[in-house]
Amino acid sequence: MLDERSKMLMKALVERYIADGQPVGSRTLSKESGLDLSPATIRNVMSDLEDLGLIVSPHTSAGRIPTARGYRLFVDTMLTVQQGHMAAHSLAPDQPQKVISNAANLLSNLSQFVGVVIAPRRTSAFRHIEFLRLSERRLLVIIVAPDGDVQNRVIYTEVDYTQSQLAEAANFLNSNYMGLEIEQVRLRLQGEVESLRGEIAALMQAAVNASSEVISEAQDEVVISGERNLLSVSDFSSDMGHLRRAFELFEQKAQLMRLLDVTGQAEGVRIFIGGESQVVPFEDLSIVSSPYEVDGKVVGTLGVIGPTRMAYDRMIQIVDITSKLVSNALSHHK
Secondary structure (H helix, E strand, O other), X not given: OOOHHHHHHHHHHHHHHHHHOOOEOHHHHHHHHOOOOOHHHHHHXXXXXXXXXXXXXXXXXXOEEEOHHHHHHHHHHHOOOOOOOOOOOOOOXXXXXXXXXXXXXXXXXXXXXXXXXXXOOOOOEXXXXXXXXXXXOEEEEXXXXXXXXXXXXXXXXXXXXXXHHHHHHHHHHHHHHOOOEHHHHHHHXXXXXXXXXXHHHHHHHHHHHHHHXXXXXXXXXXXEEOHHHHHHOHHHHOOHHHHHHHHHHHHOHHHHHXXXXXXXXXXXXXXXXXXXXXXXXXXXXXXXXXXXXXXXXXXXXXXXXXXXXXXXXXXXXHHHHHHHHHXXXXXXXX
C-alpha cells in the first residue's frame, strides 16, 4: 500500500510520461505534483517506487518511467474519467456489417491508434434465398439473413438449370424452410430428398452448402482500422522491432480474437496492459476494450490497441461511447 504522498507522485509521474514520453526527473515531478517537497524527498520516494517495481530508470537517464505494474496501479486506483462533451457519431445502421466497419474507423479516428471490432456471430438461419443464373452451370446464390444482412456466393453445378427452374427451387426453399437454422434445413432435406424432384433437391443441397460456407467464414470476423497510426507513435517509430511485432499481431487475427475474447467476458470497459500477463504478450502494447450488445445480449467486443503510454482516461471514454453507439445501432436495426 502506498501512502498519499507516494500516490500523488506516482500519478503525476505517469501523467507526465503519458503526455510527453520522456523519463520524468525529480525536478519535473516537484512542479507537476504540486507538493511542497524537497528534491531529496522526491528522490527517496521515487527510489521506494522503483523498489516496488512501479517505475524504472531507462538506460542512464536520471528520470523514471512507469512499468506495466505501475500503469496497472494508475489505471486501477488513480484514474478518474473526466466527463467531456463528445459529438454523437452516426454509425449508419443500414447493414450490420457497415456498423461494424464504421465502428472500427470511429475508434481509430478518435483515438489516433488502432480500432478493432469483433463482428457478431451470424445466425445460421435465412430469411430469403435467391438463385441467379450467371452462365452455363454457374449460379449466384443470394442469402438474406433475418437481420437483413446479405451474402452472395457463386456456385458451380453439375447440370445447367434454366432461370425458371432456379426460381421454382428458390420459391420452394423460401416457402418451406424460411427462418430455420441451416443445420435443420440440411436434416429435413435428407429426409425429404426422395420425394423431391432431382434438380430441386440438388439445388437446395447446393444452397445449404453455400449458406454453411458463408456462415462459417463470417464467424468471429475481426475488423481492424488505423494500423498505420502506429507509424506516427514515437514509441514505435523509434524501434522497428516494436512496430514489426505490432503489425504481426494484426496479421494474426486468430491471436487478436483470443485477446479480445478474454476482454469480452466481463461487463464494461477493461484495460489490459502489455507485459503484465500473458493476455497481452507485447510489453509495448495495451488494449482498452468493451463488449457490445444487441437487444441486451453481448454479441461481440470492440476496443483500441495502442502504446502502453496512452491517455487511458480518454481511451476509456472513446471505447465506452463507441460500444454504446454500436449496441444502439444494431439493436434499433433489428
